[in-house]
Amino acid sequence: MHGEQHYLVGLDLAGRRVVVVGGGTVAQRRLPRLVASGALVEVVSPEVTPAVQGIVDAGGAVWHARRYAPGDLDGAWYVLACTSDAAVNARITADATEQRVFCVRADVAVKGTAVTPAVGEHDGLLLGVLAGGQHKRSAAVRDGLLAALRDGSLSDQHDQPAGVALVGGGPGDPELITVRGRRLLARADVVVADRLAPQELLDELPPHVEVVDAAKIPYGRAATQDFINTTLVENAKAGKFVVRLKGGDPYVFGRGFEELIACAEAGVPVTVVPGVTSAFGVPALADVPVTHRGVAHEVVVVSGHVAPDDERSLVDWDALARLRGTVVILMGVERAGAFAAALRGGRPGGTPVSVIQEGSTRAQRVVRSTLDALAADVVAHEIRPPAIIVVGPVAGLARELPCRP
Template structure:
């Protein structure tokens, strides 16, 4: 890959000095087969790819040999690139006339800070496009044989972030309301806080015997699923050594399908 500062020739018809653009691409849950055709095309056309930790590495095979790949991974409890630095990087390369792909796990607008990046680019006069990705909130359960909706069981699903526990001052989720929706509950980024979340759901009125499951590494060969109830799932996941990334599903849909999920290859 070229060293930092390498740049592309302006696209045909692009006036000298005109900005490039930024494409926010959702890479899906981890299996390169679940990336969109548009996302792969954008990677092939990119001069700079700014990539996250949870993207499928095989997707980067589509990147041109002369393109620059910048890793801005955010590792839970470890090294992390600040969001302001990521925003500045996108703007800098685009204003230099480069076509930039911001490659993000899942979907850019589902707890992916894609909106913040779009705002930063727009404020700098940089054109932005969004290519949605397959969100893990739906695909993670599906890959493990769990439909988030099922006729006769539930008419909807509620997706919430578990990044902070219910009693944290930064939490804006009304967990009592979530517990009473009558929908499937899907929790992203909630491995560390799963015990507190389960307590909040039961405290909000959810039957403690409600089926629950955690799907880890969805879409990868290391994918695992563990099952319990909302009252036991945190202990079950901890005993199994489940770590991030993982998706938690709470609701009768966990037991809806009498089938084993297809193996991930």
């Protein structure tokens, strides 16, 4: 092993030939980042994994379906020896050294002329950690740095420009927000939050962050959308970075696009960060897959904020009743009986229904019912918003499960 430390450097491989010898799992891990760098990647291997085949089929690399042969490294700028044969890897490394081309040897890193660091990305930063061949240590340090950058405990001294981020917070559990959403939240000057946004995330904000309660409480007082739009625009124009934190996904009955339009009309830049929508995430946590092979080939997500017979309704309830798949109703607790009656126009009264209240949180409750019994069960179990109603055969699949630990 070399006594000296490695010299860490970034290579500009765009448009330059890179040869990867071997098509197994090591090549599978290395190829995506090489392809993303713009390198002209060529894989030499008699066989490749399905993932490598997928990269080749997508045009990311060229595959030579044969064993390594002299001349394969001609014109290469960088070489990776990733075969399962130590003797072949040694020969590749020797040939690369003779041609003065840096070569990573995957099986015995210290015998190559280059090593691959533990790499991670964060907001335009590319982090690389080397630990003298101690791969677990370098990976652990990389993961720790990324976690600290993402939760804001380690600052990269990069000021967030003014603007608005529409961030989906997920169905309620603070751990279900996306990595990008959490990172942007850590940089906010102002946070405009719904009641359904994960409240624990607000508790983690630094004291200087202004939190504006959007107060969009179902069937109660509500901040007008105009007020929310004005708050976003005025704060952004004052030079602040504003995060509009919503429950679920901003674009699934969350009025996210209305807010984007308001910002666009005011010339305010907007970043959209999708979230885990409660329409799919909450049923999954209650053992209700919204699709299942041989059971449901379609999913329809419906807003329940108006009744089926309301003149404002844009939903064709007769058509929904005739469908055989899954109907997910959001904001429908108050009118559950009316929705059940509308769906009974084309579905059996015994059609399974699952109602999940406060999904993904410690207070989650699940009621298994049917179209016929839904209205009575909602009252009997005192179901209250927020709750998701799932109608269709998939809602009865949980009964087939053995007891789970």
